[in-house]
Amino acid sequence: MNSAIAQSRPFGQRYAFVVVGVIFVSLLIAAGLRSAPAVMMVPLEESLGWRRDVISFGAATGIFLYGLAGPFAAALMERIGLRRTLVGAFVLMSGSTALSLFMTEAWQFVVTWGVFSGIGSGAVATVLGATVVNRWFKTNRGLVMGLMSASSATGLLVFLPLLASLAQSGGWRPVALAVSIATACLIPLVFLLVPERPSSIGTVRFGAEADDVPPVSPASEGNFIAHTLGTLKRAAGTRVFWYLFATFFICGFTTNGLVGTHLIAFCSDQGIGEIQAAGLLSLMGIFDLIGTTFSGWLTDRFDPRKLLGVYYSIRGLALIYLPFSGFSGTALIVFAVFYGLDWIATVPPTLRLTNEAFGDRSGPIVFGWIVAGHQVGAAAAAYFGGVMREMQGDYQLAFVIAGMTGIIAACLALLINTDRPSFDPEPQAA
Numbered sequence: 565m566n567s568a569i570a571q572s573r574p575f576g577q578r579y580a581f582v583v584v585g586v587i588f589v590s591l592l593i594a595a596g597l598r599s600a601p602a603v604m605m606v607p608l609e610e611s612l613g614w615r616r617d618v619i620s621f622g623a624a625t626g627i628f629l630y631g632l633a634g635p636f637a638a639a640l641m642e643r644i645g646l647r648r649t650l651v652g653a654f655v656l657m658s659g660s661t662a663l664s665l666f667m668t669e670a671w672q673f674v675v676t677w678g679v680f681s682g683i684g685s686g687a688v689a690t691v692l693g694a695t696v697v698n699r700w701f702k703t704n705r706g707l708v709m710g711l712m713s714a715s716s717a718t719g720l721l722v723f724l725p726l727l728a729s730l731a732q733s734g735g736w737r738p739v740a741l742a743v744s745i746a747t748a749c750l751i752p753l754v755f756l757l758v759p760e761r762p763s764s765i766g767t768v769r770f771g772a773e774a775d776d777v778p779p780v781s782p783a784s785e786g787n788f789i790a791h792t793l794g795t796l797k798r799a800a801g802t803r804v805f806w807y808l809f810a811t812f813f814i815c816g817f818t819t820n821g822l823v824g825t826h827l828i829a830f831c832s833d834q835g836i837g838e839i840q841a842a843g844l845l846s847l848m849g850i851f852d853l854i855g856t857t858f859s860g861w862l863t864d865r866f867d868p869r870k871l872l873g874v875y876y877s878i879r880g881l882a883l884i885y886l887p888f889s890g891f892s893g894t895a896l897i898v899f900a901v902f903y904g905l906d907w908i909a910t911v912p913p914t915l916r917l918t919n920e921a922f923g924d925r926s927g928p929i930v931f932g933w934i935v936a937g938h939q940v941g942a943a944a945a946a947y948f949g950g951v952m953r954e955m956q957g958d959y960q961l962a963f964v965i966a967g968m969t970g971i972i973a974a975c976l977a978l979l980i981n982t983d984r985p986s987f988d989p990e991p992q993a994a
Contacts, residue, residue, distance in 0.1 A: 595719030620950025625678030631939015633686025635932030710860020821945025880970025
């Protein structure tokens with residue numbers, strides 16, 4: 565069977581880049597799904613009369629489960645297979661967003677866009693990129709991870725202006741329909757073009773010798789839930805895990821949690837239309853695509869701790885600047901450029917530090933838990949932003965507080981030390 569598959573797949577080791585292309589598109593569309601509540605917030609408020617903080621709670625639930633599902637999805641990919649996990653995730657995402665077309669109560673938004681789409685999209689998140697990079701690449705990992713991390717920025721670039729246009733002309737329902745169709749289209753693409761691993765098509769990881777034997781995750785056997793929780797317990801006994809978790813918590817708090825969920829509404833409060841505000845996020849997406857890919861290149865060559873210190877500092881200062889910028893066209897462009905360059909630029913150095921500390925076998929699952937911290941931070945910021953808006957009537961203090969946390973993350977990043985063994989690997993099964 566493997567030989568037949570191998571004969572039908574061209575490019576040899578370079579087929580890894582075909583897999584990267586499909587995963588890039590998958591991550592892009594999943595990012596589009598997670599960003600959709602940002603353009604649905606005002607239409608839902610106007611159409612159904614729901615409060616901003618109630619809608620924010622639904623968005624926060626989706627972001628939280630998006631992160632929490634990650635480490636379990638990483639283990640599930642080892643246990644039942646990458647393709648099965650992804651196909652199941654896209655079925656869940658497409659079905660839940662389609663069901664939301666019929667919602668009339670706020671709790672239904674929480675269930676469809678929060679619970680179900682959050683769990684589904686959690687399998688198609690940063691941890692997926694980490695799993696694919698470790699499984700398909702021996703070299704150039706930082707660069708490839710940077711490229712795949714940038715897919716979320718590209719999702720903003722491609723989807724937000726389109727979704728904002730749909731929301732402005734037809735309300736929230738065309739947005740839900742577009743997301744449902746887009747996620748459904750990925751099911752055959754993943755099924756046909758993504759093999760389980762290089763050995764499934766008779767090749768080895770990109771950059772590896774012919775006799776390369778990739779590490780086998782202990783999650784491939786036994787109870788994947790117990791293994792995922794066990795890996796967390798062992799990792800949680802190390803200081804480096806908590807430094808990485810804390811910095812990524814702040815990463816989520818300062819990106820898709822606050823800016824990704826509330827920037828369009830913040831701009832709307834300043835008299836800036838949805839399409840123009842979505843265009844601002846798209847401009848960030850362009851610069852993040854550049855910045856994150858370049859960050860991956862830098863991560864292969866320089867100290868990732870110092871890179872994180874620079875990234876979080878720039879992000880924190882940009883967030884503090886925005887509320888006092890006057891929201892002129894020039895001021896918003898300046899913010900978009902500096903903030904956009906490191907929106908997701910933190911991912912490649914964080915993954916490298918995780919692999920250095922916890923190894924290739926357990927690294928993806930540990931990274932999944934660190935990404936869960938990112939999404940807990942994002943969920944907190946999504947709800948926090950809505951509450952601050954209801955309490956104060958504006959978002960100014962919320963953005964300043966987020967900027968201050970960015971400076972804290974820059975300091976924490978410099979304390980990370982992976983030189984000493986920090987994690988006792990789970991022994992290979994006999």
